[in-house]
Amino acid sequence: MATAVETLSKLERRLTLTFPLADVQAEVDKRLKVRARTAKAPGFRPGKVPMKMVAAQYGYQIESEVLNDKVGQAFSDATSENTLRVAGYPKIEPKTSEGAPEGFVSFEATFEIYPEVAIGDLAAAEVEQAVAAVSDAEIDKTVDILRKQRVHYHVKGEQGAHGDGGDPAAKSGDRVTVDFVGIIDGVEFQGGKADDYQFVLGEGRMLPEFEAAATGLKVSEAKTFPLAFPADYHGKDVAGKTADFTITMKRIEWAHLPEVDAEFARSLGVEDGDLAKMREDIKRNLEREVSSRTKAKTKDSVMDALIKACELDVPKALVEQDVERLAEMARQDMAQRGMDAKNMQLPKELFTAQAERRVRLGLILGEVVKVNKLEATADQVKAQIEDFAQSYDDPQQVLKYYFSDRSRLAEVEALVLEENVVKYVLSKSKVTEKAIAFDELMGNNRAQA
CATH class of the missing domain: 3.10.50.40 (Chitinase A; domain 3)
Known part of the structure; x- marks a missing residue:
């Protein structure tokens, strides 16, 4: 049994969950009997331990399990009945004996719900579409970098x-x-x-x-x-x-530095040493990298425009979860760099702004996708993986790597979904092309590599 939903703030809600102690005890007794079949104790054969001893040994644990199960089920039933989309995990606390009718036990569940996302007029949104060119000068610079590397x-x-x-x-x-x-x-x-x-x-x-x-x-x-x-x-x-x-x-x-000759071209994988082919390969790789980076900058501009255009309240619970996720990613990164970061406590403030933006964008993207039916299709996912595979020596292995694991496919689906949203926003908003110098796009350190 659950009380009516209390509204504590825009997103925060509270429920009181109440159920008979007799139901709890009946389930505890049932589980104790099951446990008694295999219970062991000194001086007794397995399954022959007196019920009082079984209750003394396992009673507290089983009672806790029963209460957790009943509270969880009651909370799930109540939120479903009230069509509430719970954001994050609820905070559940037992109420005092005065707070429950005689013969009953009560718990209070405080939680947040997902917000309503109001998508504004995207026709008024302003987006910068990044563009950059690959000229002979960029190819020459890349050749110089490759020479320095050798x-x-x-x-x-x-x-x-x-x-x-x-x-x-x-x-x-x-x-x-x-x-x-x-x-x-x-x-x-x-x-x-x-x-x-x-x-x-x-x-x-x-x-x-x-x-x-x-x-x-x-x-x-x-x-x-x-x-x-x-x-x-x-x-x-x-x-x-x-x-x-x-x-x-x-x-x-x-x-x-090695001379730019047939031997140099062969060292870069051009089997016949043809310098024209070498430069074409370099150009193709640079164009692929430029395309990736300009798309990323355009996507950032689209996401900024969506944040400005959409109104919503962000659930604190989801932000806190993402803060923990980002902190764990930071610890893993430090561990890979040889630092002992396993038990390092990183200040939450380091990740709060990033987490808040990530959660906000996630909610906005979900709504834009749902409203405009922008889900990733199987053909789009396959095409994206094939594009990834082009830069590898064995494309078939890349295809196998992704299609053999559902979680890897999900990562690609997320990328395609974001691209669908970007294309949709670009088709609706005010788009201005922004030319970016090649060196700026690739990073200033590139010229010194």
């Missing part, structure tokens, strides 16, 4: 097939090996000394003063110089302090 080094001064490297002094792009020692107030500090330390000048791996001191040195030359550690330096013991370093140059190697 760089090999030669000792300066040693004549080889590619020369001797020219000027024997260290310069940007050279790989150097040094010994160094640093002191602060006349004392060496932890982490301030190393032998045969190797790095590439110009990559920014070392502090600017350190790289500047190494630049221009020849093998066997040494230099002493002051180095001021930034106040926000990761080593707290030296942050904000100035050290005196001495570095000794041990080895200098110059970088030799």
Whole structure:
């Protein structure tokens, strides 16, 4: 038996669930008899343990199970009867004996319901559609990056097939090996000394003063110089302090980039070494990446427009669940990076805004899909997987990977569903094309890769 639904706020509701103690006890007795058939106790054969001993051993556990089952069933029946869509999990607490009729037990269930989502006039929504082009300049930059990824080094001064490297002094792009020692107030500090330390000048791996001191040195030359550690330096013991370093140059190697020739093309998978085919492959891959990234930016703009156009109250319970989900994902990511994050308590505030946006969008997307019948079709899902497979050596294995697991298919369905929503919103809203520079789209770090 349940009382009428109480409205506590826009989304929060409360029910009182009441049922006879006699029903509870009857179910407890029934389950105790079942348990008694296999119960064990010292001095008794299995199934022959006196019922009082069975009740003493298992009674509390079984009573808790019965109450949980009855409360759960009563709550489910009450919400179904009142056509309530429960968001998250209810908070269920027993009422005091004064709160229930004699011979009955009562529980209070406090919970939230899903909100009504009001979809605004999408014709008034403004969306930016990202566009970017792949030109010969981008292909050239990519070729340079691929060459740098295949760089090999030669000792300066040693004549080889590619020369001797020219000027024997260290310069940007050279790989150097040094010994160094640093002191602060006349004392060496932890982490301030190393032998045969190797790095590439110009990559920014070392502090600017350190790289500047190494630049221009020849093998066997040494230099002493002051180095001021930034106040926000990761080593707290030296942050904000100035050290005196001495570095000794041990080895200098110059970088030799492979020539853009047939051998280079073959190293990229072009079997016949044809440079035109190589550039076409690079262009095709870049266009695929550009398409993916511009779609992502356009989708972000669509989602922002939907949030502005739709009105709804977001259930706190769903946000809290997503905060926990995001925190767990963060812990898993840290664990993969080698950090001991299993029991780390991360502040909820780190994830609240992101969780609130995710939940809000999820509710909006669900309503837009339902109202406009934008569900993902089997053909769309298959086409999306086939598109994924194009960038792999064995497309059939990719198809098998997804179609062999329902949860993986569900992930693709979610992507297709979002794409359906994006296309729908673009067809209804005010769309403005926004050209994005290639390097900006791909990330500034690309040019330095």
